[in-house]
Amino acid sequence: MFSPLTHDDPHELGAYRVIARLGSGGMGTVYLARAASGRTVALKTMHARIAADSAFRTRFRLEVDAARVIGPIHGARVFDADPLAETPWMATEYVLGPPLDDAIAFSGPLPEPAVRALGALLCAALAQLHNSDVVHRDLKPSNIMLTVDGPKVIDFGIARAMGDDRLTRTGAAAGTPAFMSPEQATGQDHTSAGDVFALAGVLTYAATGHGPFGTGQPADLLYRVRYADPDLTGVPESLAAVLARCLCKDPADRPTTAELAAQLSTDTTAFAHHLPESLLTETGLRAARVWRAQQHRLSPPVDTSPQAPTTPMSPALSRRKLLTVGGGSALGVAAAGAGVWAWLGPQNGRDNGKNAGGGKPKPATSATTASPDMDWQVPISASKATIVPPVPLNFYGIALADDRGVRILDPADGGVHIGTLSKAPAHQCVIDESRLYTCEAPSADDGPLIISSVTLKNLTPAPVEYKDFNGSLRGTQLLCTVEGTLYLVAGQGTHSGQGLGFRSDQSWFLLAINTETNKIIWRQPLPRRPETSRRLHFLDAHATDQHLVLQQETSDGKVKLSVRDSRTGNLRWEQPLAVSEPDDVQGMLAVEYDKVYPAAGPLRALNLSDGKEAWNFGRSRRTGPPAVDDLVFAVEEGLGVVALDPFSGELQWEEKGGHGADADLITPPIAFYRFVYSKSPGQLRIINAETGEFRKAYKATGERFFAYMGIPEKVVAVGADFMAAYPIQ
Template structure:
């Protein structure tokens, strides 16, 4: 057994004085490698992500936090042994712990007995005491940051998350961390102290004892809401353990026990051999976990990295003549903007290493039949028998060409092309508009009260602010404010505005999903509403209170507003009149279940509304009557959510799915018959896909790996792909133009064509 994996193309062979020999994992701040020190000692080296390395303020915070973390000493921590915050790519090294993470142990071997959980808690409490004694707050204690060794648990990444968290908060306006382990005070923007780590410790103990989070699973938004507003579910815990966990999970930080109190309370555990508080593999770990830990400790450290495949970076492509024929893309409308769920998960703004030429240089990105880049689809390679992965004929090889037209000195978060302009939120948090044909700057709207770009409709740019609750209308031509409406315009009496979960601009109206807090002492913790504002004036047209949890997905088509609500009886899909807010019908999408069931993607076509949820189910419902037509659930290793947008064309529903807990895991693209729900094809992707529409008989989509793909609309076989960026390209399409973040901090415009075949 080994805890590391071989190095991959592009991984470093040396970081500072450390020789890299394997991969240990990755996280929100960087990638972790197994390394040998100059003296041969096993070391874990973390190299930070490029987008953080390019932020001067991050480097300052990183250096400060590393200095603080070096002061931490204790038997249950993995100490920082070396670091270089000033390197081209900052890094730090810690002592290597050859053990399982708590998350891997529970996922593989199941829940822990009370004895082991109490032992785990006492060791973690002692680790936190050492961390807090050095005036450091961890702020990201979670199962993957707890390693299990024979002589006790080890806490890693203490203090380092603060630097990354502050940077991401600055660039995204979202709370960054692991849902279910972040304390309520962190989620609502208050100061986080040592008591926040106690909350996370309580959540870890609940996870080890029950195998699930104390606040359920599903989308981050729903979990975080329950952390702030609902009590934890501790039904599966023994009484004595449930009591201490409940105190750790108190909403008020002042009511939680101190780590010293926890050490005294949990440290009285007795091992299987009758000894008290003695950490050996046989005394505190569950037997199957102890066996794995022992095997990992015995595994030899490699002397040198295993042989890896050649680097698959994009080769230099010479400048070529413009194609003689450019296909016209039949592309669906771009989504109304990134979902609040994605923002709350903390998807970082990408400032990546450049993969395109600098402004003014004409570059053609050409990939023929996937020969130059690895395929995104696991089953899309030609098998040599002329058949695709699903047994259908393989389409002839096509050439996907993206010819750059211009670039602009600011990348945009989910740009929108409308009326000859490209509008988006820049990495500087201001709203920008550039000429779609030339890339020349048109205007910048830098009011800090408009922090989130929502969309464009009928010559109006709409932005919202989660900080003060305003919705603003901005003239598309001039960039001047037309109106601004405060949340009090649609806040119900007796409630306090909390946040916008979704804003959609359609048909001259701004439709808003919002959450509101209720007064202290209320039987319920919060409520929701759907509201409609006149896009020309900002005047409130109507508001409809929602008693239960309102899904963030929202669609407005043909005078009807569609959305999902998680109620006591399960998840219901609603249709409201777009002019009045009156309910037209209500469809029971899933049976009663405490957690999950969130509606995540909606599309309407030819009298049918299609929507996907976070339980892997795609639904088709009659748009007039709200009656069921069919449901489809793809085969998957686990529960997945349907991603925005869904694309409906020529009698087929195309949709992407991805992991419910991560935006950067693998995904899949599916094609389903629109009239029956019969599966036509499914293909796996290296990262979560975002669909963009159809081009010359092919489905066009991009992934967070930075690659633009086509998939044959009939078979799903992927005949062509092209690299746009080193990360999420944030691509949007308008005819045969694509606008995207090229990974170099710039917005790029390219003309696309798919030829041959």
């Protein structure tokens, strides 16, 4: 869906920051981009090598004009454009839906009512163009986006005014051969009737999965378009007669868009009702991925000459997502029961002048003897207090927080990339894409709560006081931050000086703070903690735009899963988890899309909205959370890794090869790139994520494993007193 940026892609154009590549062709590149307001757009640009050609610039300007003509109902709304810029660009609405060809590949040909509704709405779109004397000239499945409100026509790269042939070379056939009109195939004038011909080809494809003139070499396709009868095999009989007329070789014999719309007449007011449920689900998933997209930039090509060494500047984006484990992000990580967490994410340049130690990163120091398969290992110092995993660090390297503070490690060798950023304990640190939030100790006992934020680009702290809360209370806990909101636990009252310092006269609250205004959005009271408690209020936290998902230890040592409205803090639902020891599920929260997967009991998926069970696998004993990607990956006793459909819970495959019988049931698997990694005693097994075939195993130790999607890519292990990195196999 998204591709990483190359090293020479623009960082921003106009008011838009470039996030990822959506596609590239002969004329230019289309990017996913965001404005400071959060608006996400498709940003189309022209290649620099042709931007100097006045004819191509004119064509780009005409494309902008045509996109504006079709309007926001039938096309993608144009927000801004600058055809005169050094790199001409246009920012349009990012359409939340798949192109028609992807939709057919995913869910198969559409039922007849859906094809008729699609055709009627596309007739309205073309009529909007034709009424302004504009013809599209390249209508094809990949240029039609399916949304729940109806189709949208995009890509007007060769659209032009009717009768204007100044940008078409004599005899040239501009367009896509499989969906061209006969007149377009011979380089003649393409009128509105040519768009009707192409529309009939698109509807044939929608109904059957194939075009009316098949596939093959361009010359063969152009011949069939001009001389062969269309292949309407598989088109419903009543619809075939309508499309056959549209595919007449003579433009005069084809209906107008108004006539065609009348022949297709159907209810178009509820387009989504005509679409398969699987396609609607896929549309929702694509929308979710857009809002979570983050910037990744490839390194420049390596110059092998000694005079021009290069340094990686940004990450490659792996195809597969990571499991969601706490912290409100697909890359959040935690060490189960170890009292330490790490942020994992791509690095953004090894030497940025911020290395507190100065000079080159220091070499890694091993806590124990490294295994032969290990790249590096560093010691960590962790207290016994259970803590909450944070969101990831998406720039600069691997960030590690333990009793010695927060520091950034170089993923290549484990050396210190940036020295201590904060002395706050690990459970009072959390980070978003580029900013670290910590609780800073007040200057006096029982002083105000101070939350300090530091941008990782300049490391300048910005403290904010909250006088209603006691910053000396060790039970203060930062949970996670997402989309400009920081979630935390803060208390009122005095500190006892014993352990975490809970007292019966203290009052504790769950808070949400706007990180832009530093104002408290809401607060919700929490139950008092026993004075002897050695654990914090929460074992895990994960936030979305609507839900705050929590694993909470009750005062009697039980654990419950609860979901709150992230905008108000109001409790939506909660239910107990059948665990004998809270440490067993600490750092084990798995959330993906609209579901949460409890870390205890049978493998099941609960709806975030109401807590009702969406499905229950319920076969054999399973502990630890699953890894959720295109599939749900879990470890089952006696079987090893299994893959389930995330929507139905149906089994897709069981691990093959006979190596899963001794799989560790406590350590959750990770899904990374094309593989699933699962722990066995002294080993990390690698399984093909698409087939379940065992690939290989290598020596590895650790209590939890995570994937680092940066440069270089690593599997990172966290143990009770060490962090280690293994190469991607």
